[in-house]
Amino acid sequence: MLVALAACRAEADPGSGITAPAGWRTMPELATAVRTAAVDVTVSGSEAWGEPAMGCYATWLAVHAGGAAPDAMAQQLLDRIAAEKIEVRDVVKPTAGAETGTLSFGLARAPYHGRVRAELDRDGRVTALVCFWNQREPHACETACAALIGSAR
Numbered sequence: 001m002l003v004a005l006a007a008c009r010a011e012a013d014p015g016s017g018i019t020a021p022a023g024w025r026t027m028p029e030l031a032t033a034v035r036t037a038a039v040d041v042t043v044s045g046s047e048a049w050g051e052p053a054m055g056c057y058a059t060w061l062a063v064h065a066g067g068a069a070p071d072a073m074a075q076q077l078l079d080r081i082a083a084e085k086i087e088v089r090d091v092v093k094p095t096a097g098a099e100t101g102t103l104s105f106g107l108a109r110a111p112y113h114g115r116v117r118a119e120l121d122r123d124g125r126v127t128a129l130v131c132f133w134n135q136r137e138p139h140a141c142e143t144a145c146a147a148l149i150g151s152a153r
Contacts, residue, residue, distance in 0.1 A: 016060040018129065018152065020049035021144040024056065034059045041065040041126075051144075055136030058148055062127045070094035070101035070120035077103065077118065077126075085109065094120060104149075111135050113142070115149045 020026070030048035041063040050057040065073060074093045081088055087108040094101020103118040114132025119125075129152045133141030 015045060016047050016062075016129075018047065018060055018148070020058065021051070021056075021148060024049040024051045024058075024144075027057070030057065030059060034061055051141075053136075054141055055134035055138075056131075056141035056144055057133065058129065058131040058145065060127070060129050060152075062125070064124050065126050066124045067122065068124060069096075069122055070098055070103075071096045073120045073124070073126065074101065074103040074118075078105075081107070107132070113138065115145055117149050117152050 027048040027050045030050065031046040034048065035043050035046040043061065043063050045062040046060065048057065048059040065076075068076070071094045078088060078091065089106045089108075091103075091105040093103055100119070100121045103116070103120060105116055107114050107116060111134045112132045114130060116128060116130050118128035129149060131145035131148050133145065
C-alpha cells in the first residue's frame with residue numbers, strides 16, 4: 001500500500017517533528033520498508049509508528065520527486081496509487097498552478113483503511129503522512145489517525 005509513497009535512495013533524515021499518539025511505539029522496520037519500497041524519488045527522511053495490538057500504523061516520508069507543479073505531482077501520485085489497486089476517496093488536490101499545495105485523501109485496500117496528507121511544492125519536495133489501520137480496532141485507530149493527520153502541517 002505504501003509503495004507509491006516510498007523511495008530508493010536515502011539522504012540525511014531531517015526528522016518529522018511528529019508526536020505519535022499515546023501508546024504508539026516507533027517502528028523503524030516499517031520506516032525502512034517504506035523508505036526502500038519504490039523508485040524514482042530520493043528519500044530525505046522516513047519515520048513510522050504504530051500500535052500493532054490495535055492494528056494502527058502511521059508513516060511519515062519526505063522525498064524529492066523532481067520539479068513539477070504540485071497539482072501535476074498530486075495526479076502522478078494518485079495514478080501510482082490507482083495502479084496498485086488501492087481505492088481512493090475524498091480527494092482534495094492542490095490548486096492548479098500553485099507553488100505549493102496539499103493533497104489529502106482516504107484510502108482502502110482490504111484489510112487496511114487510512115488517510116493521507118501530503119505537502120507538495122514546485123521544487124519537487126513531497127512530505128507525506130499516511131495513517132492506516134486494519135480490522136482489529138478500526139474506530140479507535142481511525143480516531144487516532146484523524147488527530148495525527150490533523151496535526152500535520
